[in-house]
Amino acid sequence: MLIYFIKRFFEMIPTLFGITLISFFIIHLAPGKPTDVFSELNPKITPEARERLEKYYGLDKPVIVQYGLWLKRVARFDFGESFSTDRRPVMQKIWDKKQPITERKLFITFMLNLIEMVIIFLVAIPIGISSATHQNTLYDRITTVSVFIGFAIPSFWLALLLMMLFGVYLDWLPVSGLKSMNYDSLSMAGKLLDRLRHLVLPVFVASFGGLAGLSRYMRSSMLDVIRQDYVTVARAKGLSENKVIYRHAFRNALLPLITLLGLSVPGLIGGSVIFENIFGIPGMGQLFYNGVMARDYPLIMGILTIGAILTLLGNLLADIGYMLADPRIRAR
Amino acid sequence: MKKTIYFFLLLIVFSGCKGKPSGTLQTDLKNNADGPSYGDALIEGTIGEPSILIPMLASDSASHNVSGLIFNGLVKYDTDLSVIGDLAESWDISKDGLVITFHLRKGVKWADGVEFTADDVMFGYKTIIDEKTPTAYKEDFLQVKKAEVLDKYTFRVTYEKPFAPALTTWGSLIILPKHLLEGKDITKTDFARNPIGLGPYKLSKWVPDQELILGSYKDYFEGRPYIDRYIYKRIPDPATMFLMLRAGEIDMMGLTPLQYTKQTETDYFRKNFNKYRYPAFQYTHMAFNLKHPWFKDRRVRQAIAYAIDKSELVDVVLFGLGSPATGPYVPNTWPYNPEVKKYDYNPENARQLLKEAGWEDTDGDGLLDKGGRPFKFTVFTNTGNKLRENTATIIQWKLAQIGIKMEIRKLEWSTFINQFIDKKRFEAVILGWSISLDPDQYDIWHSSKTREKELNFISYSNPEVDELLEKGRRTFDINERKKAYFRIQEILAEEVPYIFLYVPDATVIISARVRGIKPSPIGISYNLPRWYVPKGLQRHNIEPEP
Numbered sequence: 001m002l003i004y005f006i007k008r009f010f011e012m013i014p015t016l017f018g019i020t021l022i023s024f025f026i027i028h029l030a031p032g033k034p035t036d037v038f039s040e041l042n043p044k045i046t047p048e049a050r051e052r053l054e055k056y057y058g059l060d061k062p063v064i065v066q067y068g069l070w071l072k073r074v075a076r077f078d079f080g081e082s083f084s085t086d087r088r089p090v091m092q093k094i095w096d097k098k099q100p101i102t103e104r105k106l107f108i109t110f111m112l113n114l115i116e117m118v119i120i121f122l123v124a125i126p127i128g129i130s131s132a133t134h135q136n137t138l139y140d141r142i143t144t145v146s147v148f149i150g151f152a153i154p155s156f157w158l159a160l161l162l163m164m165l166f167g168v169y170l171d172w173l174p175v176s177g178l179k180s181m182n183y184d185s186l187s188m189a190g191k192l193l194d195r196l197r198h199l200v201l202p203v204f205v206a207s208f209g210g211l212a213g214l215s216r217y218m219r220s221s222m223l224d225v226i227r228q229d230y231v232t233v234a235r236a237k238g239l240s241e242n243k244v245i246y247r248h249a250f251r252n253a254l255l256p257l258i259t260l261l262g263l264s265v266p267g268l269i270g271g272s273v274i275f276e277n278i279f280g281i282p283g284m285g286q287l288f289y290n291g292v293m294a295r296d297y298p299l300i301m302g303i304l305t306i307g308a309i310l311t312l313l314g315n316l317l318a319d320i321g322y323m324l325a326d327p328r329i330r331a332r
Numbered sequence: 333m334k335k336t337i338y339f340f341l342l343l344i345v346f347s348g349c350k351g352k353p354s355g356t357l358q359t360d361l362k363n364n365a366d367g368p369s370y371g372d373a374l375i376e377g378t379i380g381e382p383s384i385l386i387p388m389l390a391s392d393s394a395s396h397n398v399s400g401l402i403f404n405g406l407v408k409y410d411t412d413l414s415v416i417g418d419l420a421e422s423w424d425i426s427k428d429g430l431v432i433t434f435h436l437r438k439g440v441k442w443a444d445g446v447e448f449t450a451d452d453v454m455f456g457y458k459t460i461i462d463e464k465t466p467t468a469y470k471e472d473f474l475q476v477k478k479a480e481v482l483d484k485y486t487f488r489v490t491y492e493k494p495f496a497p498a499l500t501t502w503g504s505l506i507i508l509p510k511h512l513l514e515g516k517d518i519t520k521t522d523f524a525r526n527p528i529g530l531g532p533y534k535l536s537k538w539v540p541d542q543e544l545i546l547g548s549y550k551d552y553f554e555g556r557p558y559i560d561r562y563i564y565k566r567i568p569d570p571a572t573m574f575l576m577l578r579a580g581e582i583d584m585m586g587l588t589p590l591q592y593t594k595q596t597e598t599d600y601f602r603k604n605f606n607k608y609r610y611p612a613f614q615y616t617h618m619a620f621n622l623k624h625p626w627f628k629d630r631r632v633r634q635a636i637a638y639a640i641d642k643s644e645l646v647d648v649v650l651f652g653l654g655s656p657a658t659g660p661y662v663p664n665t666w667p668y669n670p671e672v673k674k675y676d677y678n679p680e681n682a683r684q685l686l687k688e689a690g691w692e693d694t695d696g697d698g699l700l701d702k703g704g705r706p707f708k709f710t711v712f713t714n715t716g717n718k719l720r721e722n723t724a725t726i727i728q729w730k731l732a733q734i735g736i737k738m739e740i741r742k743l744e745w746s747t748f749i750n751q752f753i754d755k756k757r758f759e760a761v762i763l764g765w766s767i768s769l770d771p772d773q774y775d776i777w778h779s780s781k782t783r784e785k786e787l788n789f790i791s792y793s794n795p796e797v798d799e800l801l802e803k804g805r806r807t808f809d810i811n812e813r814k815k816a817y818f819r820i821q822e823i824l825a826e827e828v829p830y831i832f833l834y835v836p837d838a839t840v841i842i843s844a845r846v847r848g849i850k851p852s853p854i855g856i857s858y859n860l861p862r863w864y865v866p867k868g869l870q871r872h873n874i875e876p877e878p
Contacts, residue, residue, distance in 0.1 A: 033746070047785050049470060056466045085384040085391055087519055096540070103539075160571055168579050175576045176567060177542065181375075181872070277568045282541035286568055295746075 001323075008319065012312045019308045020301065024070065027300055028063045034083040034295040035059070057083055070301065079302035084294055090302035093287060106306065108178070109276070109283035113268045115203055117261075120210040125257075127211070128218020132253075133245060135223065143215070151212030155271070159205045159278045166201065174198050176280035202279045206271055210264070217260055222253040255326055262318025265311045362603070362844050366866030373561035373872035374846060374863070377573045377585040381541060381566045385527045386518065387505045388460050388467045398544060398564055401860065402529035405503035406434050406453065406487075409769050411852035413665050415499055419448065419507065419530075429494030429808050434502070436485040440553045442509050443534045450487040453502075454479060455510035457489075459518055466519060472501040494806045496813060497770040504531075532557045532861035542566055548861075558848070558864035561872070580604075583843040589651040589719075592839040605841050610851050611664070612838040615657045616723060616764040617830040618711070622791045624759050626709070633828040634675070635685035639734050640727055641677035646834050649722045653839060657832035659821035660765065660773055665853055666810070667771035669818040672825035682734050693735055700735040710739040713762040714748050720762050723833060727762075754784050756791070762833075769854070771817050772805045777824075792829040845869040 035053045054060050058069070073080050079090035094106050101107055127147065131140040167175035174180065178198050179191075186194055225231060226249055234244045272285030280286075284303055291299035382395040387403055390396055406420040417423070420434040440448040459465055460473050475498065478490040491498060509528055513521065527535060530553070533546035544564040548557040565582055567573040574591060576582045578600075587596065592607060618640075620627035627633060642656035661668040686692075691700040691707055699706040711727070713720045724740045731738045738760075743752065752758045765776070775781050778801050779793035797820055804816040824830070840856060842849065848863045849856050865871075 030746075047783075049468070050785065052463075053466060053468075085389055085395065086524060087384075093540075105541075160575070163572065163575050168575055171579065175579050175581060176569075176572045181563075278572055280542075280567045280569065280572060282539075282566075286541060289568070 005320070008316055012316065016305075016308055016312060020071070020074070020305055021067065023304045023308075024067045024301060025063065027297060028066070030295075033057075033059055034297060070298075074305065079305070080298040082291075082299045083296045084290075084299070090298050093299065094284060094302060094306065103282075105282065105284045105287055108281065109269070109272050109285055110310075112199075112203065112206070112281070112283065113265075113272065115199070116206045116210065116268065117264070119203065119207045120214055121261075123207070124211050124214035125218050125254075127215040129222055129245065129250065129253075131215070132219045132222035132226065147212040147215050150208040153209070155205050155209050155275055156278050158208070159201065159275060162201050162205065173200055176278075178281055202275055202281060205279075206268075206275055209271070210268075214257070214260065214264075217257060218253065221256050222249065225249045225253040228252075251325075255322065258318050258321045258325060261321070262315040265314035266307065269307045269310065366868055368558050368848065368862075368864040369867040369870075370556070370558055370864075371560050371867070371873055372845075372865040372870035373563055374559050374584060374843075375563040375565055375582045375872075377565055377567050377576060377582040379566075379568060379570060379573070382544065382564070384524045385535065386508070386524050388456070388465070388469055388508075389518065389524065391468055394564075397857075398535075398546070399527070399529075400504055400531070400857075401533040401546060401562065402527055402531045402535060403504045403507055404529075404531045405505070405507060406436070407499060407502055408504075409500070409854055409858075411850075411854055411858065413769060413853060418503075420502075423499070425499070425808055429491075429496075429806070431488060431490045432499060432502075433482070433486065433488045436487065437553065438485055440530055441551055442511075442530050443528050443549055443551075444509075444512070446509070446511050448507075448509075448530055449484045450481040451484075452507055452510045453487045454481050455514065456506040456508040459508060459513075460506060464517075464519075469501075469505055472498070473506075494808070496805050496808055497768075497772045499808075500770050533562055536561075552861065554861065557861035559846075559860075562860075577605075577841065583846065585841060587839040587841050589649075589653045589839070592653060592841075593651040596841060601841075604844055606844050606846075606849070607839065607841050608849065608851050608856050609653060609837045609839045610853065610855055611655065611662050611835050613662055613769065614764055614766045615660065615662070615835045616720060616762065616833045617657070618727065618760060618762050618833060619790045619830045620760050620828075621756060621758055622793075622829060623756065626707070627759065629689050630827055631685045631689040632691070633831070635682040635689070635734070636731065636736070637675035637828050637831045638678045638682035638685065639730050639736075640675075640831060640833070641730065642675075642833060644677070645723055645726060648726060649719055650834065650836055654834045654836040657835050659824055659832055660767065660776070660830075661771060661817070661821070662767060662835055662853070666814060667817040669821040672821050674825075675828075675831075679734050686734070691735075698735060699737055706737065707735065708737040708739070709759040710741050711760045711762055712741050712743055712748060712752055712758050714745045715742045716745070719836070720764070724762050753789050756789060771813065772801075774801045774805055777801060777820070790829055794823060794827065797823055845871070 033054065034057060035050065051060070058066060061069075070080065077091075079094075081087050081089050082093060095104050124147075127143050131143050134140050163175050166173040174197060178195065180186075180194050180198075183191060183194055226245075228249075231244060231249050234248045235241075239248075269285070272283060273289050274285070275281070276283045276285035277289055284306075288300065288303045290296070291303065378394055378397075380392055380394040382390070382398045383392060384390050384395055385399045385402060387396065387399045390399060404418050406418060407415050407423070408418040410416045417437075419437055419440060421437045422435050424433045424435075425431070434450075434453070436448070436450055436453070442448055457473060457476070457479050460467055460470060461476075475491055475493070475495050476489050477492045480488050482488055489498075489502075507530075512528055513523060516523075518524075525538060530549075532549055532552045532554070534549045535544065536547040537543075537545040543566060546562040546564070548560050548562075550556045567576060567582070570588075573582070573585055574595070577585055587607070592609070596605065596607060618636075620633055622628060646652060646654045646656055655663055658672050658674055659669060663670070686700060686707075690702045692702070693700050695701065697706070699708070701707060711724055713724050715721075721740075721742060728738045728740055753761070775787045777788060777792055777797055779788070779795075779798050781788040782791045782793070800816040800820050804813050804820075807813060824832075838855065845865050846863050847866065848859070850859060852858065
């Protein structure tokens with residue numbers, strides 16, 4: 001088992017390498033350079049000045065050389081300096097050691113995604129089970145329709161609607177951001193409450209869209225299991241319906257969901273880009289969006305690499321979880 | 333996606349603005365006659381965050397807005413666009429226009445208490461011309477032949493050739509505290525995010541991607557600013573920003589034409605906010621590739637100018653918030669010539685001119701043709717600029733009426749510039765220019781500036797214009813300059829290398845509790861330190877600055 005584990009871990013390295021290689025080239029395929037933003041059609045910039053700027057950023061070298069240099073730095077866990085005019089190290093932008101941990105971008109995005117994931121699982125699994133056990137009833141139809149509505153509604157649109165309602169008309173919740181202006185003067189409990197109030201809308205919006213997929217998977221997986229012989233046996237033994245469903249069927253139905261858990265990581269990180277911008281949450285998603293707009297290659301690559309690592313780790317964890325849960329796989 | 337957001341906002345705002353009673357702001361803001369008073373905070377919403385607060389290294393408007401409050405220059409523009417002293421009390425220009433001697437104000441202190449002297453100016457100058465400084469503003473300073481510190485309060489520069497825009501380059505880009513930065517690598521120093529300036533505000537806290545809090549500098553040489561704190565709050569989504577304004581969480585933001593004319597026209601906004609509008613220093617134009625055989629013919633360009641109704645564009649695209657342009661300058665500024673040939677909408681004239689140029693509909697398909705080829709061309713514009721896209725659509729419709737088929741192609745900015753503009757692979761484009769406050773537009777119109785990456789991308793060439801451009805930048809005499817630029821505008825109006833479409837207005841909304849705002853041709857923020865909130869209306873006094 002340990003050997004399998006180590007093998008899996010080392011398999012991740014070439015995958016990661018491949019991801020960064022492809023990402024790097026695709027980014028550079030897009031026309032334009034980071035210097036374009038302020039040098040194109042700017043009367044104050046002469047062609048010589050433009051060349052100097054490009055040289056300053058190392059953009060005059062061929063892409064493959066630039067990738068080599070990037071790789072060399074990353075091998076030492078250094079993502080280089082951002083191309084934006086502040087020239088801060090990418091690592092500092094993502095994980096600023098000078099700030100309290102709750103203010104660091106990676107932490108903010110990671111925690112938000114974690115909270116969402118927990119909420120999605122806590123809500124979607126019961127919905128999935130109950131719609132499976134009440135298959136084709138009115139309840140099943142209503143839940144199906146509502147989770148699909150959640151899936152279909154564009155999240156930015158829903159977010160704006162809710163901001164209008166709760167932030168402007170009812171004035172119950174803050175419209176955006178992660179904390180209020182007077183945050184520093186609040187008591188410990190006040191700070192916690194302030195944070196929670198800011199989190200309600202973004203977490204709701206982000207989770208709502210994720211319910212559909214998972215609850216449908218849960219439903220169909222449950223339906224598969226319910227038709228199995230051992231469930232019939234359990235029923236024939238005279239076990240109560242609850243025991244049949246939760247002790248025998250549920251555990252087996254849960255297996256495919258573990259895989260889904262690993263697969264959902266990239267989707268969540270991608271989603272962060274959109275709703276962090278709408279809700280003004282200063283996380284990694286927003287940073288990424290700005291980086292893309294400014295063609296800030298080191299920053300984009302840094303975040304992509306971290307995203308890739310998180311995804312690969314998610315997959316690895318899912319596989320391990322699967323192994324722990326399913327003896328048939330452990331045996332291999 | 334943007335489009336959808338705006339459309340949606342339009343819907344909800346139309347349907348819902350009768351909503352809640354004024355909420356947090358209850359006092360009658362507009363009828364408080366109290367005089368100026370210190371205190372309160374002004375919260376401005378912004379989409380982009382400053383990236384660096386050293387003016388000469390900054391390239392984005394957010395950085396310049398904020399660093400402009402922290403640093404001052406030797407000279408600045410007055411509200412009528414004349415140049416007045418800022419850190420320089422006065423200056424002398426030698427007769428031949430080659431030597432400028434600045435006499436600095438005495439007793440001005442950096443925020444850390446050290447006195448500002450000519451050495452600081454020299455240090456800034458040396459930094460900006462340094463090979464290693466990655467700045468976009470080097471060129472103006474490379475024209476300086478010699479710079480010298482005559483004494484503590486006198487600084488002199490000598491130019492190779494007289495260069496009229498030279499004076500104004502000594503604005504806020506250049507002044508840096510020598511005592512803090514000498515011997516340091518300006519691109520690596522902590523100063524960029526923690527600057528010490530001598531302007532009306534100083535940075536007290538910067539939470540990246542969230543907000544910058546600036547506190548007033550009590551010893552500011554023009555007097556302590558009234559408003560204690562200026563908070564620059566980053567809200568990346570424009571729709572969210574408008575909701576925050578509505579909820580009273582921010583005091584000030586720029587408005588889109590739609591927001592200005594429709595969404596803020598409610599009782600709530602009228603009671604709690606003031607709106608300001610003034611011409612922005614930019615114009616939108618339709619430019620022709622003058623190497624193109626059809627557009628080489630002046631009559632064709634004039635015909636298209638007659639076929640476009642500029643006031644209609646202003647009304648429809650800008651919701652009336654702007655004015656038709658007649659040349660490359662902003663109306664009511666000194667270089668602007670109001671007496672040039674105007675192309676009032678006249679499709680008959682257009683048809684006539686096209687006929688003279690040989691364009692007629694001979695095969696009856698509704699399109700003009702010449703030598704068997706129908707008049708069809710493509711106009712390029714960049715994606716993401718709704719105003720330009722709408723402009724293009726309206727022009728397309730207008731040209732169809734006189735028998736010209738114009739296709740519209742939208743391109744991403746970098747692709748557009750690199751693949752099409754730089755390589756001159758276009759027939760016509762719709763673009764805009766930001767106009768500097770100095771009227772020198774040598775780079776845009778001079779016939780020597782037509783190489784790749786240079787700005788005369790339409791290949792415009794007129795010996796008289798070349799000469800006038802040269803003359804305009806070589807004399808300091810404002811009347812001489814005015815004559816030159818007036819004549820240039822006449823020629824441009826006659827030759828129509830661009831069709832100058834419109835000058836949009838900048839539109840800003842500010843909480844009604846803020847007083848002392850005086851709109852001028854250069855905008856409103858020039859006297860920000862003199863803005864105030866009457867005592868009874870102050871809202872944010874929780875943490876007074878030490």
